[in-house]
Amino acid sequence: MGIVEGLLNRVVRRGVLTVRYADGSERRFGRPDPAFDDVTVRFADSGVPGAIARDLRLGAAEAFMDGRLIIEQGDILALLTLMRGNAPWSKSTALKIPNPLRRAVSRTSGRLSRLNWQRRSRRNVAHHYDLGNDFYRLFLDPDLQYSCAYFTDPRNSLERAQEDKKAHIAAKLALKPGQRVLDIGCGWGGMALYLHRTAGVEVLGITLSEEQLAVARERAKAAGVADQVRFELTDYRQLTGRFDRIVSVGMFEHVGPPHYREFFRTCHNLLAENGVMLLHTIGRFGGPNVTDAFVRKYIFPGGYIPALSEIVAASEKNNLIIADIEMLRLHYALTGRHWYRRTVENREAIVAMYDERFYRMWLFYLAGVIVTFEHGGMGNYQIQYVRDRHALPLTRDYMGQAEERLRAGPPPAP
Known part of the structure; x- marks a missing residue:
């Protein structure tokens, strides 16, 4: 029995x-279970099992x-649901073929890939975010929110959930008209424009993507x-000055x-001495680990999903007080x-833009996102920071009140 068959049997x-x-x-593995759809795959040539055995996820x-x-x-x-659902993170079953040498090499290459000097950071961002704005418009909401939405009801539309995400974050920022806000990793400008529209704040959004920058500036100009x-x-790292609020989503x-x-x-x-910062990031359960080889090679070169312990260890050394932490467990899967x-x-449009291989790569990436957040070891953290413990009200009640008010407001701008 080959390595791949042995793995599938287990x-x-x-x-x-x-x-x-x-x-x-033909070989059949498992037994019928209503929780999983039956899947049939075909290996087109005799080299496929060996490619998968050499590097399970990347090879597949x-x-x-x-x-x-x-x-x-x-x-x-x-x-991917069948594979990951049979080995959920909570049961500590890893879908890895033991290979100490490959693991050591992976750790070393992973550490090197995470050295994001300024020039490399811009190149890494361009690799993913400069694929073309028309491409992202095919699957994102109209506001181009390319980060975890917030589902107050799992049946909500993507548009509603992304609007609720912005309200959820804005409520935690405790905004007041006239404040200066810094948006680190502003994307296509949706969050910055929302904060200005709903709270009357002045916002500076920064990005390393030329494609995103052009759209964000165009949107601000169109809105007057x-x-x-x-x-x-x-x-x-090039910024100076002080801001009353800092927000960073998915950066x-x-x-x-x-x-x-x-x-x-x-x-x-x-951050101003009485300022507030909100960090929204994908986070890994458990301790630090390495970036998945597929994601590192094809999707986010230089990317790394932090453990909460890594975030806390770095922020506490810089006199930032954690005022609140929330874990969004299933929202990114939705x-x-x-x-x-x-x-x-939109398969036909994507294939016309790129090719069939790119389309399949993107499907694999998104399927991986779903199963990782449904069965794997990742969620989303929202961490609120202050410099002064007196900067926010005594209880969290203000968050719910502000969020309710924002969600009851006028519909999102077209």
Whole structure:
């Protein structure tokens, strides 16, 4: 029995996975279970099992991308759900073939890839975020929120959940008209424009993506608020001055552990003495680990998902007080399901923009997001910081009151 078959025998217990080999033979793993859809895959050539055995996740991903691992029943989401759902993080079952040498090499290369000097940071951001704004419009909400939404009801639309995410964050910032706000990693400008529109604050948004910058500036100009909501192509380490509030959503994943203390030192120096900061980031359960090889190679070069302990250790050394921590456990899985469905619906447009291999790569990425947040070891942290313990009200009641008021406000701008 080969390595891949041995692994599948150990892992696939619930649900049925059928594997068809290039020589026409077939193997069946698992047993029927209503929690999982049956999946059938075909290996197009005899080299596929070896490619998967050499590097389980990356090998399987590349075989799928190249059309060598063909899913004949189900889809890539069903396959990854079957695999990850049989080995959830909570049961501490790892989908890894033991190989100490490869693990050591992976750790070393992972550490090197997380060194995000300013020039490399810009290059890494461009790799992902400068794919083209038309591409992101195919699967994001109209406000182009490319981060975990907030589902007050799992049945809510993506548009409603993203609007509620902005209200949830704005409430934690305890904004007052006229304050200066810094948005680190502003994306296409949606959060900055929302904060100005709902709270009357002045916002500076910074990004390292030229594609995002162009759209953000265009949106501010169209709204007639370019003098109050400004956007710059700059690294956070280049900023000076003081801000009453700092918000950063979905950017910390690109900082890299070697730069965590520098990030929080910079934020401390930029934050007013009575200021408030809100950090929204994907976070890993348990302790520090390495970035998945597929994600590191194809999706987020230089990216790293931090453990809460890594964030706290870096921020506490820079005299930032953690005023509140919230874990969003399943919200990104719900978000990812909307993105996945819209990507499938727009297959023809994506293939026309890029090619079939890119489309399959993106599907694998989004399917991986969903199963990681449903069964794996990741969630989203929202961490609120202050420099002065007196900067916020005594209890958290103000958050709920502000959020209720914001959610009851006028509908989002078109």
